Amino acid sequence: MPASISQLAIGLLCEVFLWQSGVPIANLTQPAQTMQGIGASGAWWPLDLYNYPDAVRQNVSYLLFSSDALGLTSYRYNVGGGGVGVGVPSRAPETTYISTTSSNYSADPQGSYFLHAAAQYSVPQLTVFVNSAPPSFTTSQASCAGALLNSSIPLFGTYLAGVVQYWASQGIHFAYVSPMNEPDNGFPPASGSLSCTQEGMVVVPSVRPTVVQSIRAALDAAGLQSVLVQADETSTQVQFAVEADLWIPGAAGSIAVISHHDYLFAADTALQAMGDQGRYLSGGKQMWFTEICCFVGAENSTDPASALAYGQGYDPTMLSALQMANLIYRSFTLTGDAHFDWWVALSSEMGCSPASDPACATTSNTQGWNDGLIYYDASYASNGNTAIYLTKRYFVLKHFAHAIPLGAVRYVLTPLPAFRLLAFSLPSGGWSVIALNLEPDQALLALDTLQLGTATQAYQTTQDEDWETLRVQNALSCGTVFQMVLPGSSVTSIYFSG
Template identity: 40%
Template sequence: MLKPVMILSTAAALVTAALLPLTGSTPAAASTGTAQITGAAQTIAGFGASGAWWVNDLAHFGTTAQKQAADLLFTSSGIQLSQYRYNIGGGGTGVSVAARAPQTFLNADGSYDWTRDPGGRAFLGYAAADGVPDLIGFVNSAPASMTSNGQSCGGSLGTGQESAYGSYLATVAAHFAAQGTAFDEISPMNEPDNSFSSCGQEGMTVAPAARAGVINAVGSALASAGLSTKVIADESSQTTQLLSEAPTWLADATAPGHVSAIAHHTYDFPSGSQLEQVGALGATNGKPVWATEICCQVSGGGYGQQYDPTITGALTLVNSLYNDLAYGNDSAFQWWTALSSELGCDPTASGSCATSVNSHGWNDGLIYYDPNYATDGNQTLYPTKRFYALGQYSKFVRPGAVRYAVAGSLSGVQTLAFRQNNAWTIVAANTNTSSTSLALNAGSGTLTPTASYRTSATESLAPVSAPNVSGSTLTATLPAQSVTTYVLSSAGQPGSTAPTGQTLTGVGSGRCLDVPGSKTANGTQLDLWTCNGGSNQAFTLTASGTITVYGGGSAKCLDGYQGGTAAGTVVDIYTCNGGANQRWVVHPDGTVTNAASGLCLDATGQGTANGTLIEEWTCNGGTNQRWTLA
């Protein structure tokens, strides 16, 4: 994890890395000015944060303060996180920062001392008691006896230690399962690309070629212990590393069978097309992708030192969350750490410390506490706007909800739509500095607002007025720099009132997606052609994610030819059959990816002329891969 201790080695590169602009990428605008919910995308696993490090401090807090922190994180009186990451400590041997040296349960003689890590165990217990659906155990370093240098940092997992490491993690998992706090997943190598040689925290490297062995050892040991716990991997620091390194272990004969999700961090602050490539990695390997760590952005930019508890700082989290879900099709979003002491100021000396921006602290936590608690006795908790902004998603979008793609949001409005229990949850972030209108067609019969909440400069998960509703369309005004959640029941199923017969126009060419010669034969490859209003240019984006042409009994589906997943796969029309190669996801910048391959709908060779053929190609952000829907 790229945390404050890593500045000297990584910050210079990361500070220059840019987030996608908070105003959003160019949207696939609808001609009516009304955004449209299109096809089903990913199923949501949850929203969470980690319990690393701060639990060592909160072990010394009173029960009342501990319970307040747990309530804020895990219950409906707070933000009701649906995922919690418990740090399985490696003992902190060699770690220079005491608070970042978690205890290990493993004794030198091979026995276990389950009384260790009192803070970590306490908050894992709170999470389980409060009904957090998904508990994850993650490891920064194996116990020192299993590392190459006999320390909890600066080395790698020792040669030949895979089996012992697997047995160790299975023993830990079995113990907690017996206590009623079973892990749903274990991540055995958090950021295995980094040894954290500065030793400000735990860390160990695992070479890409060795990762399959670790996954197999841990997965097999968990299964042998009779546990249902699965592995998530490999939690690379950057998406570029994941894309280049994860295929090595994904190609192993058995490792993918132990893995329930491909996990990644986003400390390269990836573009939309890079995130779409992460989604493609998941699609071609039949695994959901999870964004399992991010933090520490300077407001509106890349990685750096800053403490910003305001709505401006909150929108950096929102921007990451939106990009991960809307471009990468991530099923989970996990902020780095739930609590932090990195205020950068003394809250007992300054009444504005916890609410003002400074350049000395870090944007690594959702909630903060006094770093001098041990001497001044201050156990006050200080929630940030970042905390409340995450709650706009975590409280209302629960595991099992299905995200539906949204096309046509206005610039600066980041709209996510989720469907669960015959209701829509719409979360709209207005990143603009002025109020902006939201108009959204849900395409599912009459809507009835049931709950509306907002976080802004002046509101914190506050109830607000319901949106205006006419049939299946809602309209509202979003205040500047705000995040608003609308929950609406629906009288119809998705797609029951969706627009039909729309054109998909290439941004680079200005020409329409077209079935040449109005042919109807299966296997006819699509092309670009001057827009002419013909039925062969009229497409319907269905709720299932298919894109159909001709309608009625003659309808044909947009199809990745013969289920191909390689770049260059022909895009044709074919009898609709429910295959993943006939499902498509529309992204906010107008790119359209195939559910089977994760590749983009592409005008071949960046062509713009009539007759340019259409294929699937690696997403790259080109205008030949962006489409407007009208």
Template identity: 40%
Template sequence: MATRTGSWFRSVAVASGFLIGAAGTMALPGEAAGAAVAQVSPAAAQTIQNIGASGAWWVNDLARFAPATRQRVADLLFGPNGIQLSAYRFNIGGGGTGVAAGDRAPQTFLVSPGRYDWNRDPGGTAFLRYAAQYGVPDIVGFVNSAPAVWTSNGKACGGDLKSGSTQAYAGYLADIVTHFRAEGVKINYVSPMNEPRVSFSDCHQEGMHVAPGQRDDIVRAVGQTLASRAPGTRVIADESDHVDKFLSEVPQWAGQPGTAQYVAALAHHTYDFPPDSTLAKIPALARQYGKPTWATELCCWNNPTNPAYGAQYDPTITGGLGMASMMYRDFAVSGDSAFHWWTALSKVMGCNPAGNASCATTINGTGYNDGLIYYDPNFASNGNQNLYLTKRFYALGQYSKFVRPGSVRHAVTGAPSGVQITATFLGGTWTLVVNNLNKSAQSVSVQLPSGGLTATGAYRTSAGENLAAIGLPSVAGSTASLSLPAQSITTYVFRG
């Protein structure tokens, strides 16, 4: 399934299996039924700010790829013929001191406090610049660890931010933002901590523990410094790894005097794969602080019927629908205003695509569901620079290409079991992204608040389709009649 050349609309094999349902549980196959009627509320729910993925840590490998391959990746991620991500997470590396050798030990620009080598991290800066060149609306600079000079153990893993280093650390981040701004690359947001309750003391990657009592100090220092030196660049925090920890720990730091004013968004990860009952507590936290919430990392479930973090490589529509369902829940249940998949590219396929023709298209239990696009883990020795696109890539594109920044979500009720509908409105255009998790076709009529609708586009990803243009649905007044093939994701666009 090499895709560096040829059409990006390329099919992959499908595997059978149950799918993640609306409550994060198993959705059983159903029988085709008569058309249900779903209602789109006239009331606005939340504004979607962006949809994206991160540049960790594949950019360090891609620095060794041919320029044409790097350009192809940029086209796929950021371009109009790709999935047009509206956010890109740029990893501000801490230098990798003490981290096991490999791509999870990214370079740092810092030579010594106040001195920089801007030629470092060529892979990271290349894709940062690509994102800017393609006009990606939001670039987030996120940190796993401060450079070792400011950590308690002198490493970029397993330590804390050293006492008395907060202001120097804030100045360092502002230096990076202002440097790239001077060359025309705007980093819109800075995330100064990542999964801060975890120390990453095994040093398999960069990571820095930040206790809740220190988080408000960091947020204020970084926020104040950016406001002074790089107006318009804001802080997001705290990127807790589990939603339950996010809910309990955000009030411990965001409620401290003078802190919340510097927070643009409250960010969380969902590696605990929480049920709807937990996700449904997030909107109250957002209201408490008057901030949008963002889901900024997710990947790597090992079982779609009972998801938990672990090994599995699934490039099929089963994996694509699993992602799409999680996106729906983050928007509709959590009320999040952004969704960021963990990493755009990965080499953790669990198999050898150069020596096994079915490797890229077949589920295995050794690789990881961490990438949208994969590349050969043995590229350095065998020279294979082909790209392998998964159904997750296309599933994310069903949202990212059409639910653009500023789109306002409206709640939908009355959809049949196993059908999830995300409805958004922007500039006179209604967009419906519809996940049919069932193993049978479904029919649903959707009544929108606007009359005089005209269907202008329809695009589908299924076992045999990849963001493929399909026939337009029939429309009568304010009601659209949708026919949904089994296990499919379809995006419909209407002028109102």
């Protein structure tokens, strides 16, 4: 409800008092991008989790897709390349491809199980993504260490359109196709090894427009005009800056989204430049941040606001969760990304044995990897441990998934010294605000609610609390100023009536 004249007067007096007391107040300013999803991928882990008891598989599906749990609004289904040449069985998904005229859609029951689960929970946005084409389409005749054959590009497009068309016939409708992933890297075997550690396929920049155009033409020919194409999921900002001019202009007419990763963890100015470059070259298409994981504090920093680096380490605590939250904040405010995807939703890379060490799952170590939201025991097949373990990243990402539904519009908030703030106008009405306190000490959040309206609910994640419901009625509001003291090292999402 709009504020009355008396409320406005009281609010103005309150703001003057707070201003005179040196308390900064955040105000809504102009709208920014329209948001298009918070997600994670189904790469790799379904190969293991499919072997778990059905009760565990159902629980994992609930934890990822239910609106009562994490509530992902986007899910990336990995179309396997067959795993030929990949020496790690859990990273070698089967391909449905048999020939140009034949497919076997029962070949990947593992990925299909969780794709069905995402659809059953009505995840609003589903994407097909590819690490490698089937071996018949690559120079190595394998699922890694090669490049997409130029002569196979039309067949590759027809194959992917066939995958999308099949699932549509099963009542599962994809919104996007991503035909390449980190296309500068075929992920060949390491020196001295005969096998790759994962699927991968090189697509050189000059060929990427042809690939995108071919996918678009094949989708159109199959009557799938509503399914959109995204590319190119470049690994780093540096690669993006060098290569964007070589492929985006030629692909712009067939592409809906410019997707990228950021595995060099670029500085602020570089992130902003990447967004500007992508939108300029594509004629204003959205930028999406479609994969990230595996970070540690640069130079072993434990400040969540400091620079990050790619590196080994398992950290299920609030530190890693705040580092992720800050990555998302910078993605939305600097690059102007309209979408965020974590890499794999589940991982076994804990670096320790939870079956033999009760503290393993909750204690940081240098042997695992920060690549999952939920973890499971890598030795489940031999020790029978089918427990799953949630990290603080899981709960912090829940704030973003719940507070930023598809179609939400981000609004710029004037900055506050202690916080990183994100505000969204919700498509169903009302507003959400996500407040990141990356500092160790508590701080006062003060928001001008003239546009936001009345606070209705709030949730918080700290090191001690995974998901705490706050009593907004106890907030120290004054007129049109909402005030709440938020603890250090916390993420809080607050909802307003509008």
